[in-house]
Amino acid sequence: MTAAVDLPTPTLSGRPPARSGGARAMVLRNVMIYRHTWPLLAAEVFEPVLYLVSFGIGIGALVGHVPGTAGTGEGAVRYPQFVAPALLATAAMNGAMNETTFNMFGKLRTDRTYESILTTPMTVWDVALGETCWALLRGALVTAGFLLVVLALGLVGSAWALLVLPSALLIGFAFASLGLLVVTLLRNWQDFQLIQLVMLPMFLFATTFYPLGVYPRPVQLLVECLPLYQSIELLRQPFLGQVGPALLVPAAYLLVFGTASLAVALRRLETTLRG
Amino acid sequence: MPPQPLVTARRLRKVYGKPGAREFTAVDGIDFEVRRGEAFGLLGANGAGKSSTMRMIACVSPVSGGDLTILGRDAATDGPAIRARLGVVPQDDTVDTELTVRENLLIYGRYFGLSKVEVRRRAAELLEFARLTEKADESVGALSGGMRRRLTIARALVNSPDIVLLDEPTTGLDPQARHLLWERLFQLKREGVTLLLTTHYMDEAEQLCDRLVVMDSGRIVAEGAPAELISRYTTREVVELRLTDGDRATYGDELRSLVARFEDLADRLLLYTDDGEDVLSRAHATGARPITALVRRSTLEDVFLTLTGRSLVD
Structure with missing residues (x-):
């Protein structure tokens, strides 16, 4: 083997360090863009607020307390309190997943942004990790905004509700990774319809608007497998002041789900981007 | 010891697709060397294997066979370290359309791990070099074809590279934009930057290249200085x-x-x-x-x- 050539760089000015900006540079790129387009984030907070007002407060007026939670009377859960954490989980999910599906697809297929990034020392791993980090940060940011609205509406009954923030990061990680995997499978913009075909029913049926007890047992098992159901569980329990080891189940589920998705997505991205 | 070449390719091959049925050999066992400070050209028609060769040298596309040594390192194993010292100007301008002209340079510097202060200084220099200072804070959508190409070249220089790779640098540009671009490339050459470019324009090859290889169907069919090739083959x-x-x-x-x-x-x-x-x-x-x-x-x-x-x- 020969040694690396180490002569003075014959260029305009000094020698750069031979290293990669890493995932951090990828996050910086997104921050740069969102400096121009931050109203989009505000719009994403607005959507769950609409749901909360129409379902939580509107339908909540008819429903009153949620049957099957903690009986009736003093300790019972009011309907908007029941719906709010589910909408928070959904906001974290959508925020993260939109970023790695919609936003990444253009950069991957049409603009070929990643191709030019990968001519630098940046690796596919740097890109994937950076985009995932940004997506979950963005998901958490949307969640925090929504949490403020929920707080203002007087729906937060327990200080444990603050657990919502780290939980939202975990939900963001799981769905950002899933999105990263999905985006490698998409062939064209029409395929986004297929995502909607999965996401909308999941949003409607993963105990967002009513408790699991409504379903017969076999359906319950099916719903319990959904990542959104687990996300809602992770947020709803502390939101309602119920904190215990039971929270470890959804947390572990999301961690495994996200890590597995990320691992498969990385392998697929490597072949897509390094042909 | 004679100076070590910056790029050495031996029996270099690029094969696309799965082995067997749908296999396609784009580069079929080529040998060449690029020396420090020269402008080296790959001349050939579309589909001759020039871009595939460039992509392997840029360490963005894996080598299918043979050896490729760049800056004394193996392209197969040292991709990121090699890429840290290359500047790449791809055939289509893949500028970041979501960012302004200046931001394109700033973020590109960050990909190389440069500090915020360093990239800010470099960006200002390079905007001047590319004659884009007046457009610095505009969206890249507002640039003409020639300006976009100059931005792509400026971006490729952000890390003060040892070698600049240019894939069809003036394709799609009008004559005036081409001449301005050639003039910028001459300046780089004068400053001692090694240029490696592909082109299917013979005037460009004659103007810019000290030495070139002629490629056809994935093979090198001739090698030499432009004048040498002309006197030898015609x-x-x-x-x-x-x-x-x-x-x-x-x-x-x-x-x-x-x-x-x-x-x-x-x-x-x-x-x-x-x-x-x-x-x-x-x-x-x-x-x-x-x-x-x-x-x-x-x-x-x-x-x-x-x-x-x-x-x-x-």
Whole structure:
């Protein structure tokens, strides 16, 4: 083997360090863009607020307390309190997943942004990790905004509700990774319809608007497998002041789900981007 | 010890697709070296394997076979370390359309791990170099084709690279934009930057390259300095004749017999000779009445035609 050539760089000015900006540079790129387009984030907070007002407060007026939670009377859960954490989980999910599906697809297929990034020392791993980090940060940011609205509406009954923030990061990680995997499978913009075909029913049926007890047992098992159901569980329990080891189940589920998705997505991205 | 070449390719191959049925060999065992400070060209028609070669040198596409050493490191294993010292100008301008002109340079520097202060200084220098200072805070959507290409080149210089790779640098640009770009590339060369470029324009190759290889169907068919290749593979001058179909049929054979080498193209005849005026007067003497007749010096285009039997630009 020969040694690396180490002569003075014959260029305009000094020698750069031979290293990669890493995932951090990828996050910086997104921050740069969102400096121009931050109203989009505000719009994403607005959507769950609409749901909360129409379902939580509107339908909540008819429903009153949620049957099957903690009986009736003093300790019972009011309907908007029941719906709010589910909408928070959904906001974290959508925020993260939109970023790695919609936003990444253009950069991957049409603009070929990643191709030019990968001519630098940046690796596919740097890109994937950076985009995932940004997506979950963005998901958490949307969640925090929504949490403020929920707080203002007087729906937060327990200080444990603050657990919502780290939980939202975990939900963001799981769905950002899933999105990263999905985006490698998409062939064209029409395929986004297929995502909607999965996401909308999941949003409607993963105990967002009513408790699991409504379903017969076999359906319950099916719903319990959904990542959104687990996300809602992770947020709803502390939101309602119920904190215990039971929270470890959804947390572990999301961690495994996200890590597995990320691992498969990385392998697929490597072949897509390094042909 | 002679100075080590910056790039050494030995029996380099690129094969796309799965082995067997749908396999396609884009680069078929090529050897070449690029020396420090020179402008080295890969000349060839579309599909000759130039871009595939460039992508392997840029360490964005894995080598399928043979050895590729860049800056003393193995392209197969040291991709990121090599890329840290390269500047890449891809064929399509993949500028970041979501960012402004200046931001494009700032973030690109960050990909190389440069500090915020450092990239800010570099960006200002490079905007000046690319003559884009006035456009610095505009969206890249507002740039003309020539400006976009200059931004892509400026971006490739953000890490002060040892080698700049340019894939078809002036394709799609108008003559004025091409000349401005060539002028910028000359400046880089004067400053000692090694340039490696692909082109299918023979004028570009003659203007910019100290040395080049001619590629055809994934192989190298000739190597040398432009003037060297011209004197080795073709005559000093060429007589170009455009004839009516009638004249072509009547006088074609007679014209052919005037010279040792002759090309029958779709729209014109090329007569290779060291004395163009003499051949032209003898062509007129045959009785043929060309629509246009032209004596010119041989170019790389003629070298390419000799070597491959085909024209460079179809």
